[in-house]
Amino acid sequence: MGGIRKSVFIASILLITTIFNAAMVTALDGDNDGIDDAVDDCPFAWGNSTIGYSGCPDGDGNGDPDFTNTQLSDWDDSMRALYSSDGSSRAVSWAPDSIYLAVGGGSDVILYTANGLTIATLFSFPDEYIRSLAFSPDGSLLAAGAYFNGGDNMSQIVVLQMDWPTKTATVLANLSSYHFDDVPSVTWSSNGSYLFTGSGEGELRQFAANNWTMVRNYSFAPGDTVWSIDASPDNRLIAGLAAGGELKVFWTNNGTKYMEFANHTGSHALG
Template identity: 25%
Template sequence: MLNSEKAVNRMSRRAAMLTIAGVAGTAGLLLFGYDKNSASASGGPPPTPIVPTPTPNLTLLTYRGHTSGIVSVVWSPGSQRVASSDQNGSIQVWNASTGKLNFVCANAPAGPTRLAWSANGKYIAGANGSNVYIWNGNTGALLKHFKVQSTGVTSLAFSPGGQRIATGSYDRTVQIWQVTTGAHLLTYNGHNVAGGAPVVSLSWSPNGTQIVSSSSLLGGSGESSTSVKVWNTTTGKDVFVYDASHPSNAVAWSPSGSLIASEKYVNGSETIQLWSPKNSSGYGLIISDPLSVQKIAWAPSSQYVAFVLSSYQGVDPRSRVEILSAAGKSFMLDYTGHQPNVRDVAWSPDGSRLASGADDKTVQIWQAPT
C-alpha cells in the first residue's frame, strides 16, 4: 500500500511553462541566432551561436489525414513515424516531421482498432473486436490475422523483444500469443473472478518476465474484485496484488523498470499511483479533476508521466493531456491543443515529442519537456 500521498501543486499553464523555460534556457526560439556581444569590432572570434531551446507544449505538427475520430496512436521505434487509427477503421502510417503519408495498412477491419508497434520495428499490431491483426511495420502488408477472445479485446501490447503479444479482454482474461504464428502461449485468469471486471490495460516489464494488468468497468460501477496485479509471463502466477479494492482504468510500467503507474479514484479524486513493482511502496499524485484518467504514458527517461483526461459520458471541453513529474513534487504542464475528447497519447521513443489523438479527427505532435 502507499506510504504517503503527496498533493500535486498545480500551477497555471503560463507559470509551468516559465518554470520549465527557466531551467532549460531561453524557450521558444525556432531559428539559430547570434550573440552580437561575443564578437569584437575588429573582427575577433566568430559570434557564439544561441542554441534554440524547445518549448514544452508547442504544437509541431497537426496530421489531418483521418475522416473520423482518432482511436489509437503509436510511434515507430526510431521516432520517425506514427501509426494512427480512427473510428472508421483506417490505419495510417505517416512521417512525424512532415505529416506525409507513408502507407495505409492493408486489409484493415472496419471500426475502431487499438494499435501497438513492436520495439524491433518489424510489426504493427491491431486489435479489433475478437481479432488481432499483424502488419509489416515497413510496408503495411497484412502478415497474420488470428482470433483471440470471443468477447472482444480491450488492450494489447508487444513484449519488449517483439516476439510475443499480450491481449486483455472483456472476458476478464489476459492472453499471450506468438506473433508470427498466432500460437496461444498462456492464459492469465487473475481478474476472472466473482465481482471482476474486464481487463482494460496491461503493460510488460522492460525485461519481459512480468506483466501488470488492471480491470475496470470504465466509468461504471459494481466491480469488487482485485483490479491491479503483477504476474509472471511464463507461469501465469501472481507475483503480488497491488490493489484489492479499487478499479483501475490504466497502468504503465516505467522504462527504467523501477516504477509502475496506475490510475485510481479515491475519495472523489483521481490519482496516479506510482509504486515499486517489487514491494508496492510508493505515493500518489493527486489530480483534482472531474475527468477520468484513460491512458498513461511514461517518458523514455522515466522522469515524467503523461496521461489523458477525458469523459466517458460525452464531449467535455476540459479534456486534455497532462504531464507530471514522476518525483511527485510539481505539476508540469497540460496540452489543450485538441477539440475534445482526447483519446490517446504516446511518447516518442527518443523522448523529444508526444503524439496525441482526439475526436477532432487529428493527431498532433507536440514538444516534450526536456
C-alpha cells in the same frame, strides 16, 4: 645585434598572427546568414530576424524570430490508414523492430507491417473487442486483453508466443481466470520478467513470465477501472491510473504503496 633583430622579427610575427586571429574570431559566421557569430543570437541556425534575437530563423520575414510567433500548422492526411472491418480498433502495439505492429480490430489481433500490409490474424477472442495490447521488450511475446465476455461470464486476457518466421502466434498462457472484469491495460517490465495488467474491478496484477503465476496484486477503489499502467525503466515501481481519479505508484518488490494522488479527473492515460 643579430640576436636582437631575430627577437624583434619573431615578436612582430607573433603580434601580426594575434591580430589576424582576433580579426578572424570577430568575423566568424558559422551558419552563413550574414550575421557575425559575436552578435548572432542563433549562431547555429540560419536566420534573418532583425527586430529581436538577431540572426534567428524568421520564416515569415516579419523581423521576429519564429519561436516568438504563434505557430499554426495545417496537418495533411495521415501517411497511411489501416482498416479493419470487424469493429472498433482500441489497442495497438509496435514490435521492437519497428517493422510490425499489432492492432486490435474488433475481437481480432491483427499483424500489420509499418507500410500498411496486412500480414495475418494472430488470435481471435470468442467475443467482445480487444482493449489492450503490448509486445514484450524482445518481441517474442504479445499480451492481449479484451472486454469482459458477458455471454460466457469470464474475463479475457492471453499471452501469445510469436513465431516470427511464419508470422503466426499461439497461446502461451491464458490469464483470464485471475480477472473478473474488462482488461483495458497491459504492460511489461523493461526486462520482460513480469507482465502487469489493469482490470475493471480496480486491481493491478503482476505476473511472473517464467511460470505465469500471479506474484501480487495492487488495489484501487473497488470498481474503479485501472485504465492505464506503466512500469518504471528500472522496474522498481509500477504506476496505475484508475477511473476514480486515482494515481497510485507501488514498489514492485513488496507491493507497498510509494505514493498516491487522488485529485485527477477523467483519468485514462499514463506515459
